[in-house]
Amino acid sequence: MTPSSLGILGGGQLAQMLALAALPLGVRAVVLEPDPQAPARLCAEHIHAAYTDPNGLDHLAACDAVTLEFENVPVEALARLEGRVPVRPGGTLLARSRHRAREKEALRAAGVGTAPFVPIEAEADLPDALEQVGGRGLLKTSELGYDGKGQARVNSAVELNAAWERLGRVPCVLEGLVAFEREVSLGVARTAAGEVAFGPLVENTHRDGILRTSVFPARVPGGTEDQARDLARRVAEAWGLAGLLTLEFFQLPGGELLVNEVAPRVHNSGHLTQDGGGISQFEAQVRAVLGLGLTDWFPLHPCAMVNVVGTADGSEPDWAAIDALPGTRRHLYHKAPRPGRKLGHVNLVAPERETLHARLAELERLIP
Ligand code: AMP
Secondary structure: OOOEEEEEEOOOHHHHHHHHHHHHHOEEEEEEOOOOOOHHHHOOEEEOOOOOOHHHHHHHHOOOEEEEOOOOOOHHHHHHHOOOOOEOOOHHHHHHHOOHHHHHHHHHHOOOOEOOEEEEOOHHHOOOHHHHOOOOEEEEEOOOOOOOOOEEEEOOHHHHHHHHHHOOOOOEEEEEOOOOOEEEEEEEEEOOOOOEEEOOOEEEEEEOOEEEEEEEOOOOOOOHHHHHHHHHHHHHHHOOOOEEEEEEEEEOOOOOEEEEEEEOOOOHHHHHHHOOOOOOHHHHHHHHHHOOOOOOOOOOOOEEEEEEEOOOOOOOOOHHHHHHOOOEEEEEOOOOOOOOOEEEEEEEEOOOHHHHHHHHHHHHHHOO
């Protein structure tokens, strides 16, 4: 088999784990990333330059294909690559998924339900906006928000005006507050030839706006996975996906799924696929992007993930106790600790669900 190369825009932990998944497939990763301490530098060729650096981009253009690990890649970078090397997902899809209002409009156009929302572009959009979404909502910046950043809960017109000021009067979306029963997510991959494959349906919990745990299998009513796959296929086909994307859903009490967000890449909720015995989401993205043959990817055993996030008081997980818990595996990102920063995750695999949940409760006690 001819060794091949994969260019990655961004060098964070997702790039690190993509690069690690690529190696056994005979694929070397090259990352373009301005941060000298980027996690992926340890296992990939690191082009230490701005995302728009012409030489850096020319280096990526020499790879067999280019993918990304975050959606806020500058448009100029994509423009320099497109036409020279396959960029998957491509610029049109990225332009949608990096902008909350455009993303929601494109989801609705594909026949996929979302929370009620009103785009807030200017002060004139503020009056009446809260009523239109049901009286209580979340104001989110349309661009550059992640892990609960760039968001504010609002319960009155006064709070909405204040929140918009605080967020810098930038374009936002006001979303109605969804009284969901649970949050789940699912990955979908599509090759340039139009082959579609799916990841597992995973159940997620959040803490302070940041993902805390993911669990497979998700505890959901019958039919939920088919519904999620149907919605994911619709988005993948309507948006002309080449590569992998992840949908985050809210499940309503009646069972209906609304899409909260789409990430044009592997996702934190899919990390448990690294240790469930099947193909990981990282391998699936590498395969989809390079056209290496694709099947559904899902764990063969019940498994879970707990994120390790920097704490305000600097307290750390009890690593010795974590290592002593059967079925755990550490995945650390080699990042300097900071409160609220994702530093790693611990995966847990167990022979059956009851054991998984008992050990997950124990694992959660060991990770502050
Ligand atoms: P996001 O950054 O949009 O993924 O939001 C982070 C988390 O905030 C979500 O996973 C939910 O737990 C919560 N959240 C976001 N939007 C809403 C909403 N419209 N209604 C209720 N909860 C929400």
